[in-house]
Amino acid sequence: xxxxxxxxxxxxxxxxxxxxxxxxxxxxxxxVAVYGLGKMGLPLAAVYASVTGNVTGVDVSDSVVETVNxxxxxxxxxxxxxxxxxxxxxEGALSATTDVEEAAADASVHVVIVPTLLDDEDVPDLSTLTxxxxxxGMQLDPGDIVVVESTVPPGTCADTLWPILRRTVSDPxxxxxxxxxxxxxxxxxxxxxxxxxxKIVGGIDDESTRVAELVYGEITTNDVHAAPDxxxxxxxxxxxxxxxxxxxxxxxxxxxxxxxxxxxxxxxxELANTQPFCDIHRPGIGVGGHCIPVYPYFLLDSxxxxxxxxxxxxxxxxxxxxxAIEQLREAMxxxxxxLFGANVAVLGVTYRPDVDEVRYSxxxxxxxxxxQLGANVYLxxxxxxxxxxxxxxxxxxxTLHRLDLDAAVLVTDHSAFDRIRWDRMDPMVVVDGRQxxxxxGSDHTVRTIGDGREVx
Numbered sequence: 001x002x003x004x005x006x007x008x009x010x011x012x013x014x015x016x017x018x019x020x021x022x023x024x025x026x027x028x029x030x031x032v033a034v035y036g037l038g039k040m041g042l043p044l045a046a047v048y049a050s051v052t053g054n055v056t057g058v059d060v061s062d063s064v065v066e067t068v069n070x071x072x073x074x075x076x077x078x079x080x081x082x083x084x085x086x087x088x089x090x091e092g093a094l095s096a097t098t099d100v101e102e103a104a105a106d107a108s109v110h111v112v113i114v115p116t117l118l119d120d121e122d123v124p125d126l127s128t129l130t131x132x133x134x135x136x137g138m139q140l141d142p143g144d145i146v147v148v149e150s151t152v153p154p155g156t157c158a159d160t161l162w163p164i165l166r167r168t169v170s171d172p173x174x175x176x177x178x179x180x181x182x183x184x185x186x187x188x189x190x191x192x193x194x195x196x197x198x199k200i201v202g203g204i205d206d207e208s209t210r211v212a213e214l215v216y217g218e219i220t221t222n223d224v225h226a227a228p229d230x231x232x233x234x235x236x237x238x239x240x241x242x243x244x245x246x247x248x249x250x251x252x253x254x255x256x257x258x259x260x261x262x263x264x265x266x267x268x269x270e271l272a273n274t275q276p277f278c279d280i281h282r283p284g285i286g287v288g289g290h291c292i293p294v295y296p297y298f299l300l301d302s303x304x305x306x307x308x309x310x311x312x313x314x315x316x317x318x319x320x321x322x323x324a325i326e327q328l329r330e331a332m333x334x335x336x337x338x339l340f341g342a343n344v345a346v347l348g349v350t351y352r353p354d355v356d357e358v359r360y361s362x363x364x365x366x367x368x369x370x371x372q373l374g375a376n377v378y379l380x381x382x383x384x385x386x387x388x389x390x391x392x393x394x395x396x397x398x399t400l401h402r403l404d405l406d407a408a409v410l411v412t413d414h415s416a417f418d419r420i421r422w423d424r425m426d427p428m429v430v431v432d433g434r435q436x437x438x439x440x441g442s443d444h445t446v447r448t449i450g451d452g453r454e455v456x
Contacts, residue, residue: 248284254450262452262453285411294360327449
C-alpha cells in the first residue's frame with residue numbers, strides 16, 4: 001500500500017491523487033460530521049450520508065437526535081426526507097448525537113450549518129457559530145477541514161472563525177476552513193442540495209478551496225464554482241438575499257403609488273417583465289423568513305459605507321404591514337365602520353405559503369398594530385403549529401364564515417384558503433396582501449396591495 005493510500009481518511013493536505021480521494025470520500029473512508037439538524041441541516045446530512053455512507057449528525061436537541069436515530073425525520077413537509085432518513089439510518093450511513101466533542105474527534109470533514117440571526121438591535125449574532133467552532137477546533141486532527149454553510153457576514157471565516165481555530169488547533173497550518181453558501185429552500189431541500197443550483201466554495205487558502213470543491217463535486221450533480229477566497233463565497237449568499245430584498249422593495253414602492261396611477265401595478269410589472277432585461281418581483285404585504293430580512297444587516301455590519309439602497313430597501317419592506325393596515329383603516333372609515341372594536345381575521349401568520357415557519361413574518365406587525373388599534377383579532381392559519389406568539393383568537397378555515405367579521409387581511413396565501421366561503425359572509429372590508437383572493441365581483445370591499453383601480 002502506497003503512502004497516499006494510507007492517508008485517505010483525511011483530505012486536506014493529502015498526497016493521494018484526486019481520484020483516490022474521491023473514492024475514499026464516497027466509500028465512507030472519510031468520516032463526516034454535520035452540525036445542526038434543522039430544516040436545512042438535516043436534509044444536508046441525509047445527502048452527505050447517501051453519498052459517503054459515513055455521517056454523524058450533531059444537534060443540541062435530545063428529541064431531534066432520538067427521532068433521527070429511530071429512522072424518522074423531525075422536519076416535516078420536506079418531500080422525500082423521511083424516506084431518506086429511514087434508509088440511511090437503517091444502512092448505518094447516518095447516526096445522530098448531541099455530543100459535539102465525540103463527533104468532532106471522529107470526523108475529518110466538519111460541515112457547520114447552525115443558525116446565524118440578529119439580536120434586538122439588528123446586529124448579527126454569531127455566538128452559536130463561534131462557540132461551536134471552538135468546540136470543533138479542540139478536536140481537530142491534521143488533515144481535517146471545516147466547511148461552513150451557515151450564512152455569515154462577509155469576512156467571518158477569515159476574521160472570526162480562523163483565529164478561533166488557530167488558538168485551539170495545535171498545528172493550524174495542517175487544517176482547512178472553507179465556506180459553501182447554503183442555497184436551499186424549505187419544501188425542496190433535497191433537490192436543491194443535490195443539484196438544483198451550482199455550488200459555490202471558497203477557502204481561506206488554496207488547499208481548503210480544493211478540498212471543498214472535491215467534496216461538493218460529489219454532493220451535487222450541478223457545477224461547482226470555486227470563489228477566489230472564503231470572503232467572496234460569503235458575499236455570494238449575502239448578495240443573493242440583498243438582491244431579492246431590493247427588488248421586492250422596488251415592487252412595493254411601485255405598489256404604494258398605484259392609487260395615484262390608477263392601475264394594477266402587478267399587471268404592469270408582469271407585462272414589463274416580458275422584456276428580457278426586466279425582472280421586477282411582485283409586491284406584497286411584507287418580507288419574512290430567516291434570509292431576506294436578515295442578510296442586508298450582515299453586509300451593513302461588515303462595512304463603514306452607508307449603502308443607502310440596502311438600508312432603504314429594508315425600510316420599505318418593513319413598512320408594508322403598516323401600509324396594509326392604513327389601507328384597511330381607510331377603507332373601514334369609508335364604510336362608516338371604525339377599526340376600533342371591529343372583528344378582523346388575519347389570514348396566514350407564517351412567512352411563506354404552506355410552510356410552518358414564522359420567523360420575521362409580516363404577520364407580527366400586522367397583528368400587533370390591529371390589537372393596538374382596538375380590533376378583535378382572529379388568527380387563521382392551518383399550517384402554523386404554534387400560534388402562541390400572536391395575540392388573537394385561533395380560528396379554523398372551515399368555521400371562518402360563522403364569525404361576525406367586519407374585515408380580513410391576507411398575509412400569507414396558504415392553499416387551504418381556497419376553501420374559504422366568501423359567499424357565505426356578510427360584506428366586509430378585505431385587504432389582499434398577496435394579490436391572491438378571488439373576490440372580483442363580490443359584495444366585499446377589497447383593497448389589493450398594488451391595485452390602484454380599487455382606490456378612489
